[in-house]
Amino acid sequence: MSQTVYRIGVIGAGVMGERMMNAIRTHEAFRIAAISDVSAERAQEAARLSGDVPWYTDYRELLAAEELDAVYLAVPPKFHHAIALDVLAHKKHFLCEKPLANSLAEAEEMLQAAKAAGVVHAMNFPTYYQAIFPELQRRLKELGTIRRIDILTHFHQWPRPWQQTPWLSGREQGGFIREVLPHFTHLTYALFGDLEVIRSEVDYPADPQACETGVSAFLRLADGTPVTINGLAGIAHEEYLDYRIYGTEGTISLQNWTNLYTGGDNERTSRVEIPLVDRLANLLDEFARAMEGKEARLVTFETGVKVQKVLEALLSNE
Structure with missing residues (x-):
């Protein structure tokens, strides 16, 4: 340096x-x-x-x-x-x-x-600069043909207790679609390339100023591989995030940002120890x-624009 x-x-x-x-x-x-x-x-x-x-x-x-x-x-x-x-x-x-x-x-x-x-x-x-990202890249070849990617984002409370900032609860610029899904959208771009939203349904509360409480969406990679998004907030469940890649020979699951699980054909997934980095x-x-x-x-603004395109498409049924 x-x-x-x-x-x-x-x-x-x-x-x-x-x-x-x-x-x-x-x-x-x-x-x-x-x-x-x-x-x-x-x-x-x-x-x-x-x-x-x-x-x-x-x-x-x-x-x-x-x-x-x-x-x-x-x-x-x-x-x-x-x-x-x-x-x-x-x-x-x-x-x-x-x-x-x-x-x-x-x-x-x-x-x-x-x-x-x-x-x-x-x-x-952040995920792009953690040791977990190159580990994900390395293990992709062990999965065989990628069949599907599932993104699950469940929140007991939104905004989260440590994020009690008013704009995060508002529809204009807040919500977990804008705050959390960019991470997984970028991760998908970084691992697999372009991503397109095919359809999206967003749930909103009665308050017209409040952000979304749920999203269910179907997307595709450029090669046709399907990607699903299942997002909920305000449910009787602890916060849980899962980015899961299913292949014909193996499965990878990135849970709650830093926990990586992998498994082979007909195996239960097991945790992979990843060193912590700054x-x-x-x-x-x-x-x-x-x-x-x-x-x-x-991650440059070029990729930021691609992520923004996905966010706008996810929110397009407003």
């Missing part, structure tokens, strides 16, 4: 960005140079934790006043588009939380702006490599 230390500005100091800011604070290639949040209290506290750096309540003042190499964006999705265009107009390298935007049109405009700016653009999809440090390593002009393993 280069000894260069890049100055990064943070826009959004709420719950979604806390883990990333902690990772940036301890990473040898980056230094938080300034922070902006609409809440002065949050901005000031995050700035204190980052070494008493300058803080702002208007991100435009941050962009105008600070010498930055890159910007990390962690605000609710409906604000990504406008802020991103301003960041990219300043030609700053850009790390964005998912989903990329709040609509496909916004995502596509962000991608074009990033290309025009000629900067590094990347997104935070996924955020890995992402920042790759981001720094790209900023140095080196080849890097990043």
Whole structure:
């Protein structure tokens, strides 16, 4: 890793960005140079934790006043588009939380702006930077012909207890389709390529402002392999997530993000021990490599647009 230390500005100091800011604070290639949040209290506290750096309540003042190499964006999705265009107009390298935007049109405009700016653009999809991803890739060849992929996302409560942020419960930009399914959509793209929604049914409560309570969808890979989505919230069941790949010779199941189970023909699946790695440090390593002009393993805005296309199709029966 280069000894260069890049100055990064943070826009959004709420719950979604806390883990990333902690990772940036301890990473040898980056230094938080300034922070902006609409809440002065949050901005000031995050700035204190980052070494008493300058803080702002208007991100435009941050962009105008600070010498930055890159910007990390962690605000609710409906604000990504406008802020991103301003960041990219300043030609700053850009790390964005998912989903990329709040609509496909916004995502596509962000991608074009990033290309025009000629900067590094990347997104935070944690599973891609865990040791579990290369293990999944390696074991695919053991499955024979892939018959189907099932994605199950069940939540006792939404938003989850540790995610009590009002926008996550709203229909405009919240819900588990926008918050959780991008992870599994990206995982599918990364493992298998393009993905198309064939049909989708979304359940909503009576409150017209509230987000979805369920989704049942059927998708296909480019080679015709079926993919199903079964999502529910507000059920008498503990939170449970399962990304399961069925093959003619074996099955793989990724459960609750970090637990991998595999099994052969007519076998019960058993857990595979996977070493824990610092996924955020890995992402920042790759981001720094790209900023140095080196080849890097990043989820770029191109893939973010593909994920956005799936999200929009899943929600199209609104």
